[in-house]
Amino acid sequence: MRKELVIAKKEIKGILRSKSSLLFAGYAIFFSFIAALGIKKSPNAIDTAVFCIPIVMGVFFAYTSTGKIFLREKRDKIIETLLCAPVSLRKIWFGKVLGAAVPSYVVSVLSAVLIVLISSFFLKFVIFPSRIFLLHMLVTTPLFIFASVGLIGLLYLLAGMKEVGAAGIIIFIGIFGALFESLSLTGEGYRISLSAELALFVASLVLTVLTGYLTRYLSRERIVTTIG
């Protein structure tokens, strides 16, 4: 696990130093503010807001980070040197996924905290989402982000440089489609039902297992021959 962490640490440092981190911090504040305005009118909407906005922010941030971590390294042929290091291909992939997923999850948590804080400020009392929120933020969201990053990262490693852009967008749309579809399971009065949360959790789990299964197709030859 140590080498995966070395790779993850390097990627996290790179992401934190990038301008997109600041941009996403700005987005998090902006969308939390907009959500808080809605919650001010209808306090029950906090469930929908914390169900949707943090995970969307996290996945969107993950999508841009994954491009930097996987695609740029492949496009610039830096990855060839990394593939010669005494680290297995799966460990390289896992380290990079971790490196993109951790900051994305932080963005997600930050969005959720901001929604609660700003809403509480507007309402002049402390408002908390329903208890399902804990399952959502502590289990489903990180799992969903990890699976999304893993799948997109895998695709970036395996696909040719021409196909990769289009395929990345298709996966991105698919992930967001699944997210918004799960919103349709929202219960009455904007309450998030347990079934909605479980549906998203199962989807995340399936995505994670599928991604894990697909890693068996990772090969150095495939990566090297699809560069440039």
Added chain:
Amino acid sequence: MNVIEIKNLTKKFGDKVVLNGINLDVAEGEVFGYLGPNGAGKTTTMRIILGLLNPTSGEALVMGRNLAEDDEARGRIGVVLENDGLYEDQTAYDNLDYYAQLYDVSKRKERIEELLKFVGLYDLRYEKVGAFSKGMKRKLAIARALVHDPEILFLDEPSAGLDPEAQRMVRELIVNLSKESGKTIFLNSHNLDEVQRICDRTAILHRGKIVVCDTVENLREKFSKPVVLITASDKRNTERAFEILSSLDFVYDCEREGRTIKLTLREEKQSLVKILTEKGIEIEEIRKERRSLEDIYLEIVGENGK
């Protein structure tokens, strides 16, 4: 002891045969030049040795192991590929530190500082690599390849794209490495001058086949027809000598420039002076010419290219 062994290595991409039954051994401590024109298959060979590509048939072993399947063995080699593999948004120090951690280097700070001093980049250690010149990047890439003190160093076109001064610096660095630390170096190059200066032994790859593999000196011996330069005392002697020499059976080619006649012989002959002096020709100077690796290379590639 051979540390690199390539046996009947063939690589096809679809129907295209890139490498066709290559056999090669590199001994411990040797600086081996793998020479060939662009597209000959040098990088493909190196990628197969490094485990980045799978052979269609045959095998490439490093220290008796297949690098594609052996993480531990990969930890005993260093690589500088055609692309430097450096992170331009990071400092020189951070680039080395990243690989030092991946290679489990103990006393990382001391090792990194030692290497940065060795390649002359210590004062720029906290500068971002993106601001470096090509030559500086190549030196840093060599330092990165050395961070874990590998037993074998693989260099793919180490001086390609560098200005002459940077080329010289990189070459000196490689020579120092070979002399001071006795590392085995496998060098891909299409630069004949570089191979001639650095390498103990060389193989010439052409159209996926090794057409020759020997020391530079032996190649000169084997492939160069003897060349003799004869300078006659005056114009009249030059004309007469040219006439006589052109008619000799063992003379392959005869050219004249001023008072100097350049003879390419089919075989070594000691009797040239005797032949000319017996005919009363006055000779001012006679000497043998050494052929460069470039002459030999062009001859080999030319012949095989026909």
